[in-house]
Amino acid sequence: MSLVTLRALGLTLGAPLFTGLDLAIQKGDRIGLVAANGRGKSTLLKVIAGLLPPSDGAITATRGTRIALMQQEPTPEQQALPLRAMLAGALPPETREWEDWRVDVALDALAVPADLRDRPLGALSGGWQRMAMLAAATLAEPDLLLLDEPTNHLDLARIGTLERFIVDLPRETAILVASHDRAFLDGVTNRTLFLRSTGSAVYAAPYGAARASLDTADEAAARRYETDLKQGAKLRRQAAKLHNLGVNSGSDLLTVKTKQLRERAERIESAAKPAHLEESAGRIRLDERGSEAKVLIAFDDLVVATPDGRLLFETGRRWIRPGERIVLLAPNGAGKSRFLDSVIRALRGEAVRGVRTNPSLVAGVVDQQLSHLGADETLQGAVVSRFPVGDQRARALLAGAGFPVERHGDRVSVLSGGQRARLAMLILRLEKPGFHVLDEPTNHLDIEVRRCSRPN
Template sequence: MGSISLRNAGLVASETLFSNLNFVIGDGDRVGLVAGNGRGKTTLLRAMAGQGELTTGDIVRSRGLTVGYVEQDMPAASMGLTLYDAVLEALPPVDRDTDSWRVDVVLDEFETPDAMRNRKLTELSGGWQRIALIARCWVLQPDALLLDEPTNHLDLGKLFQLENWINQAARNIPVVIASHDRQFLDATTNRTLFLRPDASHYFALPYSKARLALAEADEAAEAKREKDLKEVSRLRKQAAKLTNIGINSGSDLLTVKSKYLRERAEKIESAVLSLHKERSGDIRLGNSGAQAKVMLAIENVDVTTPVGDKLFRIDKLHIFQGDRLVILGRNGTGKSQFIGLVHRAMAGAETPGIRVSPQVVPGYVDQAMSFLPAKESPLGYITGRFDQGDQRSKSLLAAAGFAVEKQDRPIAELSFGQRARLGLLAIRLLEPNFYLLDEPTNHVDIPGQERLEDEILTHGATCILVSHDRSFVRGLGSRFLVIENRRLREVDSPEAHFADMAAERG
């Protein structure tokens, strides 16, 4: 039996991220770790893996337990290796000759084509790099598994494959998964830990059911808070009354009793916890408006790779004001190439077959937020690019979740979640009326995803969306197009596509 125990665990950075964390993860426990960006998930996972330290408390692993930790990024030094060699590298040097067969076994588990195994990681998609990271961990046959954002960059096929793998290969060991993908958490976990500064919550439930239980707990906590504050007010009024009587009558007994009542009030007040709110960068968008009915018209256009190889053809597609198009398809079918083609057309490049309304003001977000200048600071970027002024820029960044001390750091040093929030703030300041969103939720936490969805719906913005997040797609899309057999066709809903992808990986 393997287990990882946390005892009074706490983490303080510039502020308390979590404290007094006590729970045990045992065999068969698959825990979803949920918190906002920058709220300590990665640090906690690293500490559980023995690769980092917490501020307070202890983490105890059962004797002999080996922990596999899958980080978010492949080590830079390994990126020049082939996929096969990157996994082989994880084995101890003395075992690589005798145990190299393990690499093939693990890559077979993830249905890795032979041709893919000999390609360098730099030539592979982010999804395959993610599979390589997991394979590097699994080849060591760990007794417990910690996964940090494992779904980022995965297409639906690989996502379903990962779900099945966790539920089968890793079903009997302790597993902790930090993820912002709500559907993935529901499919793979049976427990949920909500990290909070004062009182974290741990439920023996998958995410959606745990979130309902959390809402009930918060409601009960708020009711108790209001009751306690009323009692504090009553005690203080009574203490003040006794103090006045005691002074007027010269009674030392009443003065002592008044002091006792004040101390009781202070003790209750200090124990009162304000209702916790999930904190995320304030994601707000806008819509500069347009009168045109047809925002974008595409006819007889081939979408190609950067070197000109045909991916699929669009016979006719009109996008109307307020449409929220979701582009579905397997990895490599051309979803991101299509978004890029439309973006270039909106930016003024000559693109035969694509007509853009003169009223279109585009806002483009790619997976890597590549438009952000890596060497600039968030404050320098916002003040220089959008002419907002120093104080206004600081306020905007603070509302987007950037503490003052982080506003002057180079963008390259920011976490992926922080870059995502900065990119979305920049898009908001452009005041677009047509959003091109290529995996916008990859590094955005759950509250941020829901706020982004609400903002797009509230403002009635037109958008084209590529996303593998099923919850986000279902909540946002109004039209759905699937790339199949080198053609783009419209469907009534995404469910058939989701079901087909799940069946292929079942």
Template sequence: MGSLNLRGVGILTPESLFQDLTLTLQDGDRLGLVAGNGAGKSTLLRCLAGQAEPGAGEITRSRGLRVGLVEQDMPPNLLDLPLYEAIRRAIPAAERDGQAWRVDVVLDEFAAPLALHERPVRQLSGGWQRLALIARAWVAEPDALLLDEPTNHLDLEKIELLEGWINDPARQMPIVIASHDRRFLDRCTNRTLFLRPGVSAYYAHPYTRARHLLAEDDAARQTQLERDGKEATRLRRSAGELKNIGINRSSDAAQKKAAQMARRAEALEDRLQPVHSERAGEIRLANRGTHAKVMLTLEDITVTAPDGTKLFRTGKLSIAQGERVVLLGANGAGKSRLVGLLRQAMEGADIPGIRASATAVMGYMDQQMSQLPQKATPHAFIAGRFDLGDQKVRSLLASAGIAMDRQGRAIAQLSPGQKARLGLLALRLAEPNFYLLDEPTNHIDIAGQERLEEEIIAQGATCVLVSHDRAFVQAVATRRLVVRGGMLREEG
């Protein structure tokens, strides 16, 4: 039996991210951690793992509890190791030689091709790097598991494999999952904690049910807030009138009663805390429009790996104006390679077999957000690319969730969620009519994902997207193309 205990835990950076968290996680508890970008989810996971200390309160663990943490990014010291060795080193040194079979088992579970076993981690796709981090936790056989955005970059088959591993009845360890993947949270958690700067909300239910309960509670709080506000105003007015009567009539009793009413109004006002909003920054898109009926055509091109290995053929394909095409397929199947070829063609490169409309204006964002100059500041990036005044740039960045004190720092210092919102802001200002987006929801919080879905549909722009987010795909796709059996195939 293992447990994690939090008593009065809080984080300040310097403003409060969350405070006064008190709860116990025991065997069988699978907690979904939900909050906006930059709200402290990763920080809390590091505190639970013992890699950081909270600003307030304390965290205790059962004696001898082995905690496995799957972070969002691969540690730099593992990037040049072969995949097999990077996983093997997660086994305690004294056990590595005799327990290396664990690595073979987990790689077999993930159906990792033998060619990947000796490939350096930095040469792997984002999905395989994520699987390597999960495999490291798997082989270490922890007593408690902490997962930070575990489904980012994973294909649907691997997500379902991970869901099966977490839900294995024999695996009753405490598990905490910080995720923006709504379907994954529903399938893998039985408790939900909504992190908030004021009072966080905890429910003994998976995400969707917990979110409905939270909305009901927030609505009730809002109603009570409005009622208390009106009552405080009434008491203030009555206290003022009664005080004047007391002064005019020299009535100590009236003035004493007025003071009591004023104190009651003040007590009510002290409790008038606004209901928390999950908006971390607006997401808006644009569509400059075009008269072209067909935006892109492919004449059965062959997509290859960096070493020239053939991955798949596209067949003949045309994408009409307004279509939202989602590319699906296994990790490493070549989806991002195809997106890269489309980008080159739309930027003017001569790619045989790909023809884009002369009126197509591309808006591009990839998984690593490589379109953002990491050394530049957000302000310099937006101001240098678009003809906007200083105050307008600052206002746009602030509305996108990038605070004033962050606008003058290097983009590399932003959180992944802030980088994603910066990239989407740049896309909107470019006013494209063809969006080319590779895993756009990976680092965006749930409120942002839902807003992005609404904008993609509302703008009516043509899109080619790579995504494994099941809720996102269901919401936006008008066509689904799957890489399977060496071909790109249309799926109903």
């Protein structure tokens, strides 16, 4: 018996996100949920969790089924609580008093350091916050665990920990995980749901094998559609010839045959279904202006520390020169974002001890919170208010980034995480900075955008 069954499920938020979705989730299922940015992955998880009503169709769950949703970001109330207290609050109220030991078991399973466990959740790095959200979702011992982009903010080691954590969950626990991480999906799933506005597809295989099967099915559908259209066109040509012969000869039989051929062509053409064509999610390109400076940024023993003064690391003497492509690698909580914050403040003209920047340097910044985007801005306004491009050019730029024209008046606050990231990267491209600062730029971006994006 299925834990949860979706029948002809559909949801419309301004425009249809998905329709006619059928899915049965069984005990022990490990299902990957894949779709382009803004196509309804997070929304579907909320619908299954009971946080949003569907527009069409129905969801039924076996009596007593427990469903837990790990959302992408903690609430302000959760951020204010110490980590251990936040997790204790996730325990069932009736067992919380004598089962608080389970909090430490979960923290140990996720390898959370002891010195982080009593800190406010909001004071932890994005990666550790993500692990805490996972622990909170599993403490309720759900029958179905819904995970929304669980690998965002995680370093490579933590992604490995997350994979092992999921593998070690009870076998009967079902998981539906929305992710853009192909390797992660291949490592933890055994089924894949490709969410589409119509014709969503489910395969009994992890992402890689499922993607190959989906591509094969799409190619076959495209060939069938082309063949059907050619057959319809052929019948219409035959009908036209018979029509001319019938007119010249006055034959009623040829007139009847002509009508039959046309009707047959219409039936074939109306039944022909085009292959699925995914709307472009846009390709992200980063343009830059050149610099004749020999050194863009110089570090002279920059000290990176926690808010309470605990030393994380020192840079020593380092230089960043034009043309360099530098990746910053470190475990979660080691100070990557705090280091970048010091760089960003120096680039903006603040005096930061240990950092010197070239005064002529024009920098473009995308931080994890995408803080340069205003929640009340519209997509069109975010472009035209920053750049002298005009409405028509702004519409073309937004369309090229994967935003259909009917969405250009939407506010930033209603965009999905991936859509906000694409808008932020479009703005960065138009700025043409001489130096890019990108803090976790692939968070939220879908698989195709990650694959196609590159600097010019």
